[in-house]
Amino acid sequence: MRIILLRHGQSLGNVDELAYCRIPDHALPLTELGEQQARAAGATIKELIGEGPVAAYVSPYKRTRRTFELLGISTERVVTEPRVREQDWGNLQDPVQQEMLKHQRHAFGHFFFRLPNGESGADVDDRLAAFLDGLEVRLLKDDQHPKTVLVVSHGLTIRLLCRRLFGWSIDLFESLSNVDTCENRVLDHDGTGWKLDRPFDQWRDSPDGTVQLPEVR
Numbered sequence: 001m002r003i004i005l006l007r008h009g010q011s012l013g014n015v016d017e018l019a020y021c022r023i024p025d026h027a028l029p030l031t032e033l034g035e036q037q038a039r040a041a042g043a044t045i046k047e048l049i050g051e052g053p054v055a056a057y058v059s060p061y062k063r064t065r066r067t068f069e070l071l072g073i074s075t076e077r078v079v080t081e082p083r084v085r086e087q088d089w090g091n092l093q094d095p096v097q098q099e100m101l102k103h104q105r106h107a108f109g110h111f112f113f114r115l116p117n118g119e120s121g122a123d124v125d126d127r128l129a130a131f132l133d134g135l136e137v138r139l140l141k142d143d144q145h146p147k148t149v150l151v152v153s154h155g156l157t158i159r160l161l162c163r164r165l166f167g168w169s170i171d172l173f174e175s176l177s178n179v180d181t182c183e184n185r186v187l188d189h190d191g192t193g194w195k196l197d198r199p200f201d202q203w204r205d206s207p208d209g210t211v212q213l214p215e216v217r
Contacts, residue, residue, distance in 0.1 A: 001139050001189040002148045004048050005158045006041065009034030009070075010181040011063040020093045025086060026061045034063070037182035038070035045071050045150065048186060053146040057081040057135075059153050067182070068152045076146050083131040084161070086154040087124050090117030110156070111170045121173075125160050132164055139189075155179060162187075165194055176200040 012019045013028045020028075030038065053076040058068045060080045068078075097116075105113040111121040138145040153161070155178030163173040165187065177200060179185060186197040 002048075003135075003187040003194075004045065004148070004150045005161065005179075005185045005187070006045065006067070006150065006152050007155050007158055007179050007181055007183055008059075008061070008063040008067040008152065009037040009041075014181060017098070018095055020089070020098065021095050022092065024092065025089060028061070028063055030063050030066050034181060035066070035070060038067040039072070041067075041182045041184070042071040042073060044184065046073055048184070049073065049148055049150070052148055054148045054150055055079070055146040056150045056152065057084060057131075058151075059085045059157070061085055061154070064152045064154070068150075073150075075150070081131065081151075083127040084151055084153040084157055087115075087121065087156050088118040089115050109170075110174050121156065121160060124157060125164055128157065128161050128164050132161065158185065159200065162196065162200070166196070175202050175204050177203050 009030045010033045011028045011030055012023070013025070014034075015031060054073070056068060056073075056075045056078045058064055058078065058080055060082055065080070101115060105115070111125070114120040114123075135149065139147060139149070151158075151161070158179060159173060159176055162168065162185070163170075179200065185200075187194045188197070189195075
C-alpha cells in the first residue's frame with residue numbers, strides 16, 4: 001500500500017500575502033510558476049504510481065484542484081475531500097491583524113493557537129484523524145479500493161497528516177518545515193506499519209529532544 005502526499009503548486013498567496021485580504025483562501029489561484037510546477041510534477045507522480053490503479057483525494061481549494069488537473073494522470077476514482085483542506089484562517093483577512101496573528105501564533109505554538117473565526121492546528125489534526133481512519137479501513141479491507149492513493153493538499157495539512165499517522169510529538173511537528181510547493185512525500189506500508197521515504201526539514205531541534213523522525217508508527 002502506498003500514500004503519495006503532494007503539496008499544491010505555487011499559489012498567489014505564496015507570493016502576495018495581501019491576496020488573502022481580497023480573495024477567499026479557497027479561491028486563490030496558482031501562479032504561472034505554480035502551473036509549470038504542477039505540469040512538471042506529473043512525470044514524478046506517474047512514476048511513483050506505477051502501473052496499478054490509483055485513488056486521488058484532493059482538497060477542494062482552487063489551487064489544489066488545478067494542481068491535480070495539471071498533473072495529467074489517470075485515476076480510478078477522484079474524491080474531493082474537504083478534510084484535507086488548508087487550515088481555516090477565518091474568511092477575508094485584515095492585513096494588520098494578519099501580521100499580528102502570525103507573531104502570536106509563532107509565540108503560542110502552531111498546534112494549539114486558535115485563529116479568530118478559524119481553526120487551530122489541533123482542529124486540523126482532528127479532521128485528519130477521521131480521514132485517515134476511514135482511508136486505512138478502505139486500504140486494508142476494501143478489495144475494490146486501489147492500494148495506491150494520491151493526496152493533493154497543503155503544507156501544514158501534510159505535516160499534520162504525518163504527525164497523526166506516525167504519532168509524532170507536538171514538539172516535533174512544530175520543529176518541522178513544510179514541504180515546498182509541488183514537493184511530495186511517499187508513505188509505504190510494509191505489512192507492519194507505515195514508513196516515510198524521507199524526512200521533513202527541521203528548522204530547529206524539537207524541545208523534547210527528538211531530532212530523528214521515526215520511520216514506523
